[in-house]
Amino acid sequence: MYQVAEENVKNAGVSNVRVIVGDAVTTIKSLRHGDSFEPFDLAFIDADKENNLNHFREAKSLLRQCGVIVDNVTDLSVEGVRNLLEALKEDRETDATNIATVGEKGYDGLICAVKLWIRQFDHKYTCIVYQLLL
């Protein structure tokens, strides 16, 4: 399937795209080189649903503040999907919503999460600011 992606990148005529082939659970870690990596604005996740929470956590760690994660989450009967939704409920670093879509399958959906801009002022107060990215 990665050949399709490579072909699409070639046809789009863009040169600043790197295709990394492998298990996303491990290969995503190669995008981080210590603390000196260029953070991403957007992560789109559409891999194995069992590892949804792992993918989400790794993607979030690579995102800049106010960056967005879109996760193609469709099937609530998958434990990995439920694990992610449970974790999002407690996640104070992101604000997330689920958008249901209608397509050929009759159902589909996306989680859209924004990594919050958290500013520590002192020990007592924490200010969380985020903006809608249009």
Ligand SMILES: C[S@@+](CC[C@H](N)C(=O)[O-])C[C@H]1O[C@@H](n2cnc3c(N)ncnc32)[C@H](O)[C@@H]1O
């Ligand atoms: C739902 S398909 C989506 C593919 C692509 N986004 C598309 O629209 O054509 C999920 C893909 O993730 C791949 N996949 C499953 N587990 C993976 C993993 N751990 N790391 C990377 N890819 C994985 C599967 O082989 C499959 O091709």
